[in-house]
Amino acid sequence: MDVSHLLDGLNDDQRQAVGxxxxxxxxxxxxxxxxxxxxxxxIAWLVQVEGASPNTILAVTFTNKAAAEMRGRIETLLGHSxxxxxxxxxxxxxxxxxxHWREAGLSQNFQILDSEDxxxxxxxxxxxxxxxxxxxxxxxIQWFINAQKDEGLRPKHLKxxxxxxxxxxxxxxxxxxxCKRAGVVDFAELLLRxxxxxxxxxxLLEHYRNRFAHVxxxxxxxxxxxxxxWLTLLSTPNGLPFVVxxxxxxxxxxxxxxxxxxxxxxxxxxxxxxxxxxxNYRSTGIILQAANALIAHNEGxxxxxxxxxxxxxxxIKLYAAFNERDEADFVVNRIRDxxxxxxxxxxxAVLYRSNAQSRVFEEAFLNARMPYRVYGGxxxxxxxxxxxxxxxxxxxxxRNDDTSFERVVNFPTRGIGAKTLDMLRDxxxxxxxxxxxAAEACIKSGLTQRAAQALQSFLQLxxxxxxxxxxxxxxxxxxxxxxxxxxxxxxxxxKGERGEARVENLLELVSAARGFTPEQxxxxxxxxxxxxxxxEDATRATDVVANRAISVPLAPLESFLAHAVxxxxxxxADPYADCxxxxxxxxxxxxxxxxxxxxxxxxxxxxxxxxxxDLAGLEEERRLCYVGxxxxxxxxxxxxxxxxxxxxxxxYAQPSRFIGEFPVDVLEEIRxxxxxxxxxxxxxxxxxxLRETPAPGMKMGSRVRHAKFGDGVVLNFEGxxxxxxxxxxxxxxxxxxxxxxxxxxxxx
DNA sequence: AAGTTCCGAGTTTTT
DNA sequence: CTCGGAACTT
Numbered sequence: 001m002d003v004s005h006l007l008d009g010l011n012d013d014q015r016q017a018v019g020x021x022x023x024x025x026x027x028x029x030x031x032x033x034x035x036x037x038x039x040x041x042x043i044a045w046l047v048q049v050e051g052a053s054p055n056t057i058l059a060v061t062f063t064n065k066a067a068a069e070m071r072g073r074i075e076t077l078l079g080h081s082x083x084x085x086x087x088x089x090x091x092x093x094x095x096x097x098x099x100h101w102r103e104a105g106l107s108q109n110f111q112i113l114d115s116e117d118x119x120x121x122x123x124x125x126x127x128x129x130x131x132x133x134x135x136x137x138x139x140x141i142q143w144f145i146n147a148q149k150d151e152g153l154r155p156k157h158l159k160x161x162x163x164x165x166x167x168x169x170x171x172x173x174x175x176x177x178x179c180k181r182a183g184v185v186d187f188a189e190l191l192l193r194x195x196x197x198x199x200x201x202x203x204l205l206e207h208y209r210n211r212f213a214h215v216x217x218x219x220x221x222x223x224x225x226x227x228x229x230w231l232t233l234l235s236t237p238n239g240l241p242f243v244v245x246x247x248x249x250x251x252x253x254x255x256x257x258x259x260x261x262x263x264x265x266x267x268x269x270x271x272x273x274x275x276x277x278x279x280n281y282r283s284t285g286i287i288l289q290a291a292n293a294l295i296a297h298n299e300g301x302x303x304x305x306x307x308x309x310x311x312x313x314x315x316i317k318l319y320a321a322f323n324e325r326d327e328a329d330f331v332v333n334r335i336r337d338x339x340x341x342x343x344x345x346x347x348x349a350v351l352y353r354s355n356a357q358s359r360v361f362e363e364a365f366l367n368a369r370m371p372y373r374v375y376g377g378x379x380x381x382x383x384x385x386x387x388x389x390x391x392x393x394x395x396x397x398x399r400n401d402d403t404s405f406e407r408v409v410n411f412p413t414r415g416i417g418a419k420t421l422d423m424l425r426d427x428x429x430x431x432x433x434x435x436x437x438a439a440e441a442c443i444k445s446g447l448t449q450r451a452a453q454a455l456q457s458f459l460q461l462x463x464x465x466x467x468x469x470x471x472x473x474x475x476x477x478x479x480x481x482x483x484x485x486x487x488x489x490x491x492x493x494x495k496g497e498r499g500e501a502r503v504e505n506l507l508e509l510v511s512a513a514r515g516f517t518p519e520q521x522x523x524x525x526x527x528x529x530x531x532x533x534x535x536e537d538a539t540r541a542t543d544v545v546a547n548r549a550i551s552v553p554l555a556p557l558e559s560f561l562a563h564a565v566x567x568x569x570x571x572x573a574d575p576y577a578d579c580x581x582x583x584x585x586x587x588x589x590x591x592x593x594x595x596x597x598x599x600x601x602x603x604x605x606x607x608x609x610x611x612x613x614d615l616a617g618l619e620e621e622r623r624l625c626y627v628g629x630x631x632x633x634x635x636x637x638x639x640x641x642x643x644x645x646x647x648x649x650x651x652y653a654q655p656s657r658f659i660g661e662f663p664v665d666v667l668e669e670i671r672x673x674x675x676x677x678x679x680x681x682x683x684x685x686x687x688x689x690l691r692e693t694p695a696p697g698m699k700m701g702s703r704v705r706h707a708k709f710g711d712g713v714v715l716n717f718e719g720x721x722x723x724x725x726x727x728x729x730x731x732x733x734x735x736x737x738x739x740x741x742x743x744x745x746x747x748x
Numbered sequence: 749a750a751g752t753t754c755c756g757a758g759t760t761t762t763t
Numbered sequence: 764c765t766c767g768g769a770a771c772t773t
């Protein structure tokens with residue numbers, strides 16, 4: 001077979017990687033170096049050159065978008081992607097758990113919690129433990145538990161060194177019990193359990209090791225501990241993992257990602273061949289020069305220098321705005337120019353560190369009548385009314401789902417108040433039962449007639465709906481439920497456009513159900529040769545495994561529900577409209593734009609105060625800046641505001657140290673403040689102050705003396721005139737905000 | 749059970 | 764400042 005097209009149009013490094021001999025390989029792929037291309041071509045290579053059967057291939061990504069793109073490109077190249085497992089970690093883990101729910105100790109119709117559901121359940125658990133929510137903050141505990149699961153740790157693995165930790169472990173255990181009772185798993189649990197069933201069932205593991213000879217992983221630097229363990233469990237000792245990543249683009253440490261996994265991989269697979277993709281096809285020479293210089297400030301990199309055969313292009317424009325509104329106006333005007341010169345709005349992107357910054361830009365775009373799109377809002381399946389409707393469907397599908405029960409038992413209101421619910425919760429807790437069965441029991445005794453009747457009507461409603469939709473098509477079932485459960489009437493009563501929009505969204509849910517074809521979800525992938533259907537697998541698989549696999553087919557409703565949680569849908573606005581793009585730096589990863597604005601480049605904001613405390617945090621911020629820089633294809637603007645109103649108060653910050661880490665000659669100041677290329681410029685990266693402050697003689701970093709608190713260092717100012725306040729870090733006393741006019745500070 | 753006010757927190761985000 | 768949740772009224 002002629003396979004030359006598989007290598008056509010690839011550069012030497014890419015070819016080497018694509019045609020790498022069978023065995024472990026690590027591809028260090030810089031930004032814009034064509035990593036997805038390599039991954040996709042490698043898969044085609046495995047099939048067409050190495051003769052690998054497509055169903056021995058497992059390709060793993062982090063986002064649904066990446067998975068869909070990869071699948072699409074494989075299909076373009078091979079004509080099909082059938083029988084390959086291509087998906088996200090979570091999607092694949094889910095698929096395994098559906099196949100092997102018994103080994104996983106789950107109920108067959110287990111449901112998945114998204115983070116909001118998880119937070120609700122957490123609050124419920126804390127309440128049932130009668131813990132003070134101000135001391136045991138639900139969000140923090142949720143974070144703690146997820147972090148443990150990301151590390152592969154169950155409550156029993158944790159050591160209680162002190163009372164606080166002991167309590168945390170107890171809560172973790174209680175939360176697990178609650179999940180089990182309700183038949184639900186959270187996102188982290190999907191991964192952990194998928195790992196555990198392999199770890200604890202040698203036969204099962206053996207089956208999958210035989211089945212997936214070829215494991216390919218995208219964005220490897222983002223894997224957390226449990227994902228890494230899951231992958232290596234599968235790949236050891238005969239697997240041929242082919243992993244692609246970039247240590248310089250690791251920006252998810254805060255949610256458990258371990259860049260070290262790249263290094264660990266080299267230790268665990270010493271024979272792995274290392275390839276580096278350093279030729280960049282995206283940005284101009286100057287942008288790459290800037291990015292290279294910036295990231296060189298990080299320590300312990302694997303090392304990589306981007307280069308291009310293209311032109312150097314224009315210098316990076318640096319704009320010192322007077323304040324955040326001036327910054328936004330500047331961006332608007334520059335995009336106007338871009339459009340006036342024939343550019344499209346969608347080619348311009350405004351990137352910022354935190355979502356709060358988007359507001360001012362939105363106002364400016366609105367003012368200028370310039371269409372824009374903000375990424376990262378609420379997704380379709382996360383909207384309240386959609387979750388309400390899904391909760392009805394979920395409780396129909398699984399009566400024990402307490403989270404859904406609580407959500408809709410009295411919504412729309414049907415006279416079931418707090419007292420009744422308290423009783424149910426109490427009964428459920430003491431009898432280790434679900435709220436549904438508690439309701440059944442309490443109706444018989446223990447409730448007032450009126451409450452019992454109200455509750456009864458709810459139970460009957462659910463049973464009735466369940467019976468009625470039994471033989472309906474999925475979309476008819478969804479339609480029937482939203483019509484009959486009372487949500488629509490309730491939203492219609494809501495005043496204003498809000499209610500209307502909600503009704504529309506509910507109807508949209510029906511169309512989503514109608515458009516939900518088997519191709520979109522894993523249950524159909526199960527329609528591809530399942531383990532038991534495929535003769536070669538059946539002979540290898542243990543009987544246990546093969547028999548289980550037959551029991552896969554998941555009812556359409558259940559698979560739709562899983563789809564809704566795992567793939568929460570696009571945000572608003574249609575992606576084809578010609579809109580200016582606005583998003584956080586995090587969500588910009590993987591994208592590219594001809595014109596990029598990196599806004600809010602100020603100390604405290606970027607690098608963010610809360611991340612800059614330790615070196616690891618600061619380096620991650622720097623990688624984030626690197627990611628932002630490398631999004632730009634032709635033009636890059638960097639802006640900062642000398643004064644910024646944040647949370648209602650004025651703040652004065654220094655320009656970000658990252659500005660000072662770019663080479664002097666790649667920058668061009670539009671409103672000269674920093675006097676780039678003069679010695680003064682060097683001060684930026686050392687934290688020197690270059691602007692006036694409300695306190696004459698004092699500036700950022702000055703040493704000051706206070707009569708009571710002693711000596712300290714000036715950290716920040718806010719406000720003007722008599723309202724001006726100053727933030728000082730006093731030695732041994734910590735950081736304090738003082739009214740400048742009363743503090744009587746003395747410069748030391 | 750619905751409507752009010754008050755308080756506190758406010759990086760980053762996928763699944 | 765601005766949102767969301769909790770605690771308070773009505």
